[in-house]
Amino acid sequence: MPNFSPTRLYFIFICCIALAGRPLASAGQSGPAVSxxxxxxxxxxVEFATVTLHRATDSVVVxxxxxxxxxxFRLAAAGGRYRVSVAQVGFRHRWSPVFELTAAGLTLxxxxxxHSASTALKEVSVTAARPLYEHLADRTVLHVENSPLAAGATTLDLLGRAPGVTVDAGDNLxxxxxQGLLVLLDGKRLALTGTELGDLLRALPAEQVSTIELITNPPASYDAQGAAGVIAITLKKDQRLGTNGSLNAAYGRGEYGKFTGGGALNYRQKKFNAFGNYAYTDRRGFTRVDIERQFAPAGGPGSSSMQANDLVNHLQSHAYKAGVDYNFSARTLVGVAASGLANQLRSTNQNQTSQYDDAGALASRYHSVITQDVHRPNATLNANLRHTFADSAGAATLSADADYARYDTRRLTGLATAYDQPSGAPGLLAGNQQSTLYIESVKADYTRPLPHRVRLEAGAKTTRVRSDNDVAFDRTQNGVTARDLAxxxxxxxxxxxxxxxxxxRRAGARTALQAGLxxxxxxxxxxxxxxxxxFERHYFQLFPSISVEHTLSEQHALSLALGRRIERPNYSQVNPLRVYIDPTSYGAGNPTLLPATSYNAELTHTFRQKFSTSLSYSRTDRPIVIQVQPAPDGNLLVVSRNVNLAVQHNYALTFTAPLTLAPWWTFYGNAVLYYARFVGGPAGGxxxxxxxxxxxxxSNTFALPGGWAGELNANFETGETFGYERLKYRGQVTAGVQKSLWAKQATLRLTVADIFYTTPVRSTQTYANFxxxxxxxxxxxxxxxxFTYRFGRTTVAGARKRAAGAEDELRRAAGQ
Structure with a gap:
């Protein structure tokens, strides 16, 4: 396998910068433009107004x-029929008439x-506000930056309220x-799943999140990883000129207290931009779990157990990001950034377990105290380049990224058990787990317009992941401590x-086509x-994708998307080392786990450019699911691990309806009816x-007089099935209000999450004998x-925004 170090990664990146300085033969060419x-x-x-070019047939943003x-302004595009819209805070939205853009260009x-009358009256101007939810052809975008419900929440909380997203008891998204999603944070893959990913998202304050994109059929510019699609999380960035910043603090109270505080500072000039932010989180909470197990051997009744767990946890985290962008010229931008998330999770679990024989009589009872102290210091480094090979906005561009990330886990576990019936000597199991995950990658992406309204995108990427894991368990019995080598x-x-x-990509008058490999x-x-x-595996695979959008009339449009994706097991899913949960449960990886591949198809009808109905089907071979089974150790011990089933069929009907119920009231509704069918266990059958x-x-959003705004979110899930697991219905209602203060320099928010406390999880896993x-x-x-306070200039930067390679990849993939 290739063995390249961070030093070599950055050497390759510097070579990309050098190559970008060489002009192409066609650098001086440019297409038609409207100005x-x-x-x-x-x-x-009017300076810094947002001018948007739309296709005339369906108003799709070009x-x-x-x-x-x-x-x-000047907007270059392929010839065709277009409209231009103009938006600026304090003014009414303006649309141009439809025009024909020819090869000679056009000046409007x-x-x-x-001027907006509502602004003159110091009321809320809803025309200048971006909606919280935006439904595009291949994705749903959540603009959570200004959501009242983000106050004091975690990023995992945001995902739990997102349309179509579910989070099970094991934090699997x-x-x-x-299941089986590629999760990106600022364009970088988070190579974590389950509780590890859940803990990271809990430690990341929602206050730092700008948008969340839910992408069901990603284009070929994305990694093929993630059989079910992509969740792309983008953090906030300040685009204002000069020196700007913000400070924020939030305190929440459930049964325990939860505090989040931090700030951001940004300095931007024409050629130079330096930025940084920091957030501190201190959250206490509880997890209470009641578990009932039935061990039934074939042909007769079996033993059983019941246990109660009362866990109290304390999470402290430090999240930071800092970086510099520099424009060497009007066409070349280079940036470096460093970010990190260091969190410590301490927990104490009071466990009581009763075991019964096959006649239902009490066989034993014991109680335990399980303590865990988990440190997870994580850090990432990024260097990025963006170069345009002409002065025209529609010219060829090259972007390159070099990334290095390190995720550390240090877990100390103490499991002290005292036996009540029959009486016995107490025991102690102490574990010391150390894990380090390294991710190194280099990528380059190139785009250029071609004749006949065609756009070419191409790129290459190499990634290396290394995971080192070490765990030592010591048992103490009758005052004697010894290493448990087993x-x-x-x-x-x-x-x-x-x-x-x-x-x-080709955008025609009525049809848009995208084909990728x-x-x-x-x-x-x-x-x-x-x-x-x-185990050692080597394989080469192709992942085609195609999408077609066709406008039938001003009222109706159809789109079809087809694609193939893969779900590779990550390091924790194949790592056979144990992580103890309680005296009778532990988790372990499965070294025999194989990658799953999926074939996806989705047909979408859009009515009046906003109401959409989608019918989708996917077939996944060797889907990866959680299996809970009696452990080889016996003594009513169970192990939770991932296994491959034979096939998963998934059918889904999705309906999306954004409505303006009143000038001050907007509603976004998303309903998904789906049917999942799993065939064949690990050994067939x-x-x-x-x-x-x-x-x-x-989701309801309210623009109210006097600088007030409100949001009311409700979601509901019927019982669902995934693999062997069946979950019962659940949901939540969350409400919040916010008030703008001091000429919108400050915001005060009040939120109540899960008002009716309907999020508890009830689940059953059923097998032939367990x-x-x-x-x-x-x-x-x-x-x-x-409370949030913003200071500095309010002028937004002009044409130059930060354009790191991975972030630009996301915008290109969205067709922006």
Whole structure:
């Protein structure tokens, strides 16, 4: 497998910068463009207004730009019929007439903006506000930056309220009834799943999040990882000129207290931008779980157990990001950034377990105290380049990224058990787990317009992941402590993925076509220190994707998306080392786990450019699911691990309706009806599980007089099935209000989450000879008061925004 260090990564990146300085033969070429000026009713030029170019047939956004100092703008595009819209705070939205853009270009008549009457009356102007939810052809975008419900919340809380997203008791994320998602943070993959990913998202304050994108059929520019799609989380960035910043603090109270505080500072000039932010989180909470297990051997009744867990946890985290961007010229931008998230989670679990024989008589009873002290210091480094090969906004561009990330886990576990019946000597199991995950990647992306309204996108990426794991367990019995060699050991996992892709996009008068192909070559190697578990796999796969959008009329449009994706097991899913949960439960990886591949199809009808109905089908071969089974150790001990089933079929019908119920009241509704069918267990056999399910998310936003705004969010999930697990219905209602103060320099927010406390999880896993039912409650009903203060200039930067390679990749993928 390739072995390249961070030093070599940055050497390659510097080479990309050098190559970017070489002009192409076609650098001076540019396509047709529409230009014009924007002014107010008095003829004064309007600077920094947002000018957006739309296709005339369906109003799809082609590109957007800010006006210059004299109110001028220029938007290059392929020939065709278009409209231009202009928006600026304090003015009414303005649309141009439909025009034909020819090869000679076009200059529009001056666009005059009328002042907004609502602004003059110091009321809330809803025309200038971006909606919280935006439904695009291939994704749903949550603009959570100004949401009252983000106050004091975590990023995992935001995802739990997102349309079509589910979070189970093990913090596994699902989208439209499917698990196996690629989660990106500022364009970078988070190579974590389950509780590890959940803990990271809990430690990341929602205050730092700008948008969340839910992408069901990603284009080929994205990694093929994530059979069910992509969740892309983007953090806030300040685009104002000069020196600007903000301070924020929030305190919430459920059964325990929760505090979040931090700030951001940004300094921006024409060529230089320096930025940084920091957030501190101190959250206490509880998790109470009741578990009932039935051990029934074939042909007769079996033993059973019941246990109660009362866990109190304390999370402290420090999240930071700092970086610099520099424009060497009007066409070349280079940036570096460093970010990190260091968190410590301490927990104490009071456990009581009763075990019964096959006649139902009490066989034993004991109680335990399980303590965990988990440190997770994580850090990432990024260097990025963006270069344009012409002065035209529609010219060819090159972006490159070099990334290095390190995720550390230090887990100290103490499991003290005292036996009540029959009496026995107390025991202690102490564990010391150390894990380090390294991720290194280099990528380059190139885009350029071609004749006949065609756009080419191409790129290459190489990624290396290395995971070093070591765990030592010591048992103390009758005052004697000894290393338990049977469950101690070391495991290392290496993964290398080399990828290349190409995409052709064509936007016609009524039809838009996108065809892409991604090739990925994968090399994995896992081995235990004792040689008991070793595997090595090498494979090459192609991932085609295609989407077609066709406008039938002004009222109706259809789109079809097809694609193939993969779900590779990550290091924790194949790591055989144990993590103890309680005296009778532990988690472990499965070294025999194989990657899952999926084929996805989605047909969408859009009515009046906003109401959409989608019908989708996916077939996943070797889906990866959680299996809870009696452990080989016996004595009513169970192990939770991932296994491959044979096939998963998933059918989904999705309906999305954004409504303006009043000038001050908007509603966004999303309903998903899906049916999941799982076939064949790890050793083949009959269908595992099947069941229809339904999820609904309704979000209401209110623009109120006097600088007040409100939000009311409700979601509901019927019982769903995933693999062997069946979850019962659940949901939540969350409400919040916010008030703008001091000429909108400050914001005060009050939020109450899970008002009716309907988020507890009830779940059952059923097998031929074993079943487990559990009921989990957490500290989710929380009232939070938050305050944010912004200082500095209010002027937004013009045409130059920060454009790191990975972030630009996301915008290109969205067709922006």
């Amino acid at each position: 014009g000026t924007v002014a107010d009713s008095a003829g004064v030029p 590109k957007a730009e800010f006006t210059g100092a004299q109110g001028t 008549a001056p666009l005059v903006l009328a 699902g989208l439209r009834g499917r 469950i101690s050991g070391a495991f290392r996992y290496d993964e290398n993925v080399n990828a290349a892709y190409g995409i052709l 991604r090739a990925e070559q994968t090399n994995t190697l896992g081995r235990s220190a004792n040689g008991a578990d070793r 009959p269908p595992v599980n099947r069941r229809p399910a339904f999820t609904f998310t309704g 079943s487990e039912t559990f009921f989990q409650r957490q500290d989710m009903r929380v009232a939070t008061l938050a």
